Structures are given as C-alpha cells and as structure tokens.
Amino acid sequence: MECGQVCEGCAVRDVALCGSLDDSGLADLNRIGRRRRVGCGETIAWAGEESRSCANILSGLFKLSASTADGREQTVGLLYPADFVGRPYAPRTDYNVTALSEAEICVFPRPAFEETLERHNELERELLRRTLTTLDEARGRQLMLARQSAEERIARFLLDMAKKMGGARPTPGGPQTFDLPLSRGAIADVLGLTIETVSRQMTRLKAAGIIALPGGRAVTILRRADLQGLAAET
Amino acid sequence: MECGQVCEGCAVRDVALCGSLDDSGLADLNRIGRRRRVGCGETIAWAGEESRSCANILSGLFKLSASTADGREQTVGLLYPADFVGRPYAPRTDYNVTALSEAEICVFPRPAFEETLERHNELERELLRRTLTTLDEARGRQLMLARQSAEERIARFLLDMAKKMGGARPTPGGPQTFDLPLSRGAIADVLGLTIETVSRQMTRLKAAGIIALPGGRAVTILRRADLQGLAAET
DNA sequence: CGCCCAGTTGAACGTCCTCAAATTGCGTGG
DNA sequence: CCACGCAATTTGAGGACGTTCAACTGGGCG
Structure with missing residues (x-):
C-alpha cells in the first residue's frame, strides 16, 4: 500500500495534479488531503473570503463564478x-x-499544500503548466464573450460539451447524443447570455435540423458539420 | 559586474520575473537573453505560430489579442x-x-528559457505566482465583457489607467490628468466595444463634468467618486 | 495649403434583454 | 395510477443598448 487511505482507489490519481508525484510525494499529499462529498448546488468557496483550502476534483462538475x-x-x-x-x-x-x-x-489546507508545492518541484511545475493552459482558456472565453453572437456561443458550447461528455454514438461520425450537465440557467451564466436567449437559440438549432432535443437535458447532434460552421472561431 | 551586459542597467531588474533570481541564476538568464527594440504597432508573436521565444518587457506597452x-x-x-x-x-x-x-x-529563446526555469526553482515559482495573478485578471475581464454596460467598462478602464499611469495631480485628492497610452480603437478592442461607443461614452462623461478631455489622448478625472460609482463592480 | 488619419457626431438598425405568460417535466401525495 | 404543485423551460411582445454605416471635424505634417 504505497500511498495510504486517501489516494487509495482514487479515480483521478494519474490524471490529476498528483500524477506528477512519485510515491514519496504522494505520501506527503496523502498526509494533508481528505476526501469530501459535495452536494449539488453547494458552494465550497466564496468570493472575498479567506483562501483556506485547495482541492482536486474527483467527480462531479463545478462552476467558478464572479458577480457584480x-x-x-x-x-x-x-x-x-x-x-x-x-x-x-x-x-x-x-x-x-x-x-x-x-x-x-x-x-x-492551503498552507500545507503550499509547503508541499515548495518541497516537490515536479508538483509545482505541473501546476504551472495547468495554470498556463487555464489562462489560455480564460482568454479564449474573453474573445467569445466580447465578440461572438449568441448563435456562435451556443454552437461552440454544444460542441465543447459533446467532446467532454462523450455520450452515445451509434455509428462513428453519426449523430451523437449526450446529457448536458448544466441547466439552461447555468449555460446562460457560462455564455454571458440569458436563459431565454439560450432557450431560443436551442430551439432554432432544433428547427434547423442541426440538433435534436430528445427531452430532459439530452441533446443530439445531427449535423455536426453545420454546427461547426456556426461555431467558426479562431 | 555581477550580471553581465544584458541585465546591466536593466530598468525592471528587480520588479520583473528575474527579481526572484540570485546572482548565479541571473548570470544564467543573462547568457540566453538579448535586448530588442520594438516599433509601435509591430507584432512580435502571431497566433498559431510556433512559440519560439519568451520575453520580459523593459519599456512600452503591448497588447495580447485574439481574433475570430x-x-x-x-x-x-x-x-x-x-x-x-x-x-x-x-x-x-x-x-x-x-x-x-x-x-x-x-x-x-523558449527552450533555453524552459531549461533555466527547470534549473532555478525560484524563477519557476515566481512565474507561477504571476500566472495565477494574470489568470485572476483574465477572469475579471470575463465578468466585465459578459455583464457590464459600456458606461461601466469605460469608467473602470479610466480608473485602471489612472492608477497605472500616475500622471499629474496638483493637489492630493484633486483632479488627476494623464495620457491614455491607447488610441480609441485600442480601447475599444480591450473593452469589447466599438470605437464609436467608446467615443460617445467619453463624451457623455465629459458632458456630465466627471472627466475633462484637454486634447490629444489626455484625460482629467475631475470627480473620481462619481467615476467609481459608475464603475461599481465586484 | 491641403491631405490624411483619429476622433466625433448622427441616424437607423438589429440583437439580445426584460418582463410576462404559457407549457413541460417531475416528484409527491392522495 | 392519477392529480397536484413546483421548478425549469419555452414562447411571445416590446424595448434598450450598442452596432453599423455615413458624414463631419480637427490637428499634425508633408
């Protein structure tokens, strides 16, 4: 048992930040980490509050949000x-x-995590790499929020989600069905639109035969090429 | 002469990334760095091209831009x-x-810089810190681009620029005059607006007696409190 | 003196938002 | 199993804000 009870059977052991660590480093992290369940809708950190802890996500989806x-x-x-x-x-x-x-x-706990970061150079390097990638994403979203139409945002969002979610795909290259892990409201928050605009755009895409909405949060991409055409970005 | 010809008399020696390095580290960087003048309007890196080099800015202002x-x-x-x-x-x-x-x-050169990064942990840590701060800024701009009105964006921009530029301030707390280092077009690019909207909003602020536009790219903040009221953010 | 470019101003338009109502989906309890 | 109620979503009408297109102004420089 090389890494103790927390890392034990961790689903993201190799793909998360920790994947950069050797056994001794992992033991270090294991000492300070602890698992926690989080309920849907629960907020685990508040803007303006003290930055008390860091975390890796094991399962589920979170949003990072700012407000005026x-x-x-x-x-x-x-x-x-x-x-x-x-x-x-x-x-x-x-x-x-x-x-x-x-x-x-x-x-x-943040202080303990920072110490671990200082002790294990490879962990720090991996965090740097990830942060740089996240920064690229954040900048890409700036372009979207500032310059893309509602239709373009929805098209891109659906394609991104399709990639993230995988989902059923009867024949390769054929229609892909998946569940959006976000409500219409949450999508609007991400895309800088309103619920109504998101809904209307989805309806338009459905009317155009580009997607189907089988019910619930399910989406089927019927004509991917057309969707990509609408999303046309950088 | 502890750090060779490049760092010699460097204006940003202590505030830039390099500030984190000791003499030996600085010697390392000095070996691979070289100064370069850049003309106004010149583009030193192109989207989609190979990432060939990294740099510290010694003087002047640059924009980082994305396009559809x-x-x-x-x-x-x-x-x-x-x-x-x-x-x-x-x-x-x-x-x-x-x-x-x-x-x-x-x-x-990027490869050489990466090697230096790997050899000098303190440099890497400083880059991580800066990248995290830059990420915070990029996220703040997402909120602005998605949810703030033209008036709010201009107000915030003027306040930010006033802070960056310093500028003349006859009496403490009194009016502050400074030159915007950006054209109207460049401001529009930053704020996700058009030139015309930027111009109109500036005119409105002038008409309201909140700022004055003495000519050229100069701006005077006459009633800072009101400007802050308009910028109301997080 | 006149050109040229940045900036300003004006008018019309369009996209997306706001407010409001209708509809759907779903869990609960009768 | 069906009725009810709540929340999420869809649909509709109207309006606001920022864009687009176009004309005009002013300052710097040949």
Missing part, C-alpha cells in the same frame, strides 16, 4: 474531474466555487 | 514594463502580441 455588486453573475470557468481548484499564494479568493452536480473532492 | 476567423478582434490582456510575455511549455501561441508604443524587450 448588484448581483449580475458570470461563470468564469467550469471545473471537471481531475481539475485543480483553489488559489495558492493569495490570502483570498475572488471567485465562488459551486457544485453543479453531486461531487467529490480531495481537499488540502 | 472572420477578423473580429479582442484584446485579452495588456502588458506593461516588467511583465512577462510568452507561452512556456506549449509548441504554439494562441495570441498575437503587438506593441502599442515604442518598446524594448528582453528576449529569451
């Missing part, structure tokens, strides 16, 4: 299993972290 | 003296880097 003083809200990032959450090296967080589904996370 | 296939453009970050530019650990850049003024930079 008068309550307008924007999701500035989605977090999937194996993603890292938290803000090392800063006393406070600027964003809320909220579960969009039932979830499980592996939590580390 | 059909030419809509968005500035996703502004880079000031002492800021780091480049994308270590990735084969290509996703963004253009363009000088908005005459500038000078200290360039490192």
